Amino acid sequence: MAMGCRGLFCVVALATVLGAAFGLGEDMDRPLFAPPGSAIRVTESDPGLKKVLQFAQERYNLGSNAMHLRRVSRLVSATKQLVKGIRYTITVEMSNTQCKKSSMLRTCDFYPELQQLKTEVCVFEIWDVPWQSKSNLLKQKCQPKAVPEETTAVKEASPDQPLEVSVELLGLFKDFMVKYDKVYNTQEEADRRLQIFHENVKTAAKLQSLDQGSAEYGVTKFSDLTEDEFRSTYLNPLLSQWTLQRPMKLAPSARSPAPASWDWRDHGAVSPVKNQGMCGSCWAFSVTGNIEGQWFLKNGTLQSLSEQELVDCDGLDQACRGGLPSNAYEAIENLGGLELETDYSYTGHKQRCDFTSRKVAAYINSSVELSKDENEIAAWLAENGPISVALNAFAMQFYRKGVSHPFKIFCNPWMIDHAVLLVGYGDRKGIPFWAIKNSWGEDYGEQGYYNLYRGSNACGINRMASSAVVN
Known part of the structure; x- marks a missing residue:
């Protein structure tokens, strides 16, 4: 047109x-x-x-x-x-x-x-x-051109088979509905979701054949959503708007080089995987995860902090429509701290701010931006705790396990749209990776985690690394 x-x-x-x-x-x-x-x-x-x-x-x-x-x-x-x-x-x-x-x-x-x-x-x-x-x-x-293995990739329906008579596709869709408890109100809606599911199966197969790592892509709980639906419901368009970001002080470099591998899950600094639900509040989960780690390093106790407080009370961000970690840190400083998850529980939608200063469980003094060099990020992480980061999440919609390494064309590093928590790094059978705590529940990826190739600034993982500072 x-x-x-x-x-x-x-x-x-x-x-x-x-x-x-x-x-x-x-x-x-x-x-x-x-x-x-x-x-x-x-x-x-x-x-x-x-x-x-x-x-x-x-x-x-x-x-x-x-x-x-x-x-x-x-x-x-x-x-x-x-x-x-x-x-x-x-x-x-x-x-x-x-x-x-x-x-x-x-x-x-x-x-x-x-x-x-x-x-x-x-x-x-x-x-x-x-x-x-x-x-x-x-x-x-x-x-x-790779031929995906039966056990790791989703097959496409034969192009010679009409969609409505593809037994394999219908069986796959039925299994998907049962596993993820999907219910559609009308036959028309079910037919539409089947068509979307079919297109997503082909997209997952394309990602599988072109992946440069060891990832398995296929059917996930997001397989009946269009790309636009997925982005508008679960992602955060504000992250790529560089002009909105608040300047932060640059963090001092780590005192020692990065060890070969490190994982804060092994040291008690990471709370269980949470679920942001149908709300673009990933920015809040990324920041609270970072602060949970900072407080653990200061007093040895891991506490689950409230994301809902930020969704409701952070006037600098847009709740379920997205936000920026730099704004969230400033909002927490202005509020006076974060309450516990048990005191201010998550609902997944914006409501009236119900913050109570006497219930503050953690506070921060300031925040810092990290270097954009992945080796320096790794060294800082090992020395100072989990890091709030952001990335382009296109390949994440169909990720199941392994180390994801999409072609750059699928994962433009300048179009980041999802905030997550970097908790560690290492090497799997010769493939270096970042261990990333996501906020889509434990039924996503590897028990709620996403592993991304380390060493090529994949998907913009190095663009927005930051941390709270607790004195």
Whole structure:
């Protein structure tokens, strides 16, 4: 659908184009403007995408020693971003054709036999400057297309089977409804949720085939929600709005280097996994988890503190519609502290503030922002306790276990939308990871925990690390 250009939108759009054309930019990974960011998804109908797909295909074949030409057999996903030109990030499947490189045929058909296709999954980053008729290949990474194992991945229904007669899919959906106690009020709603479930099964399978870690993705309690429903109900859009963040003092560096591994769960500094419910209050759970750890380190006693107090009484944030850890620390200082969970219990929706100063169980003196270097974050964590962090949670909707390492295209580090608690780090069969306490209940992930690859700033995990200070 064509859209007109009016008012402020035109000004911003024009400024973006001019900034790109005349080199008014920032580093190649960062959006030029505040979130939701300049990286946007594009479809196959995008004229520029057709051009860069052809360019990627040509560069791939030039650098390949294979006898036969390869073509793009499927576009998995694509985004574009204005950065002194247009930067495309595309994920595609490349498959063998029946044409030899020396041939001059007009058309090159794919092999009909699956085993001869030898499909690879490739990620290309291409910088296109249309006004200079110039394209540059910034990055190319390919790997054989994985066939998910029966035990770890969800199968897609056969494309030749109509949705309504896929016995496997219906059985999977029925098991999902029973396991997570799902009830739909009408047949129409059940049919709609089945369709969404089907699309999510395919998304989980895509994540599985492209994951660079050891994660298993599949059916979770969120598998009947659209991406928009999941984001609006459980995530926190305010986290990526950098202009709203309150500046914090930088934390002093750790006194010692990070040990090889550390986990505060083994040292009694982490309370049981909680559940934020259908409320975007992850910011409150992240901050209270951090303060619980800080108080444990000061007096040796672990107390479960109240998130509901922040949902109700933090006037700087937006309760179930999101918030920022930096604001939450300031609100706790202004209130005078946090009550216990047992004194101010969680309801999962905003209500009248019922804070009582005489029931304060923990207070803070200030808060600090941590370095964005993952090694320094690890050293600080081992020395000072669990850390409030935030990340892009796209892959988390379908995560089941293992170490998650999504491609960057699925997990833009500048579009973080979920606050969590970093409790430890280590190594699993050669894969370094962060141990992350989530707030979606113990029936999520690994008993409520999510493990994310450590060492590449995956999903923006290093962007918003912070802690309360208790003197």
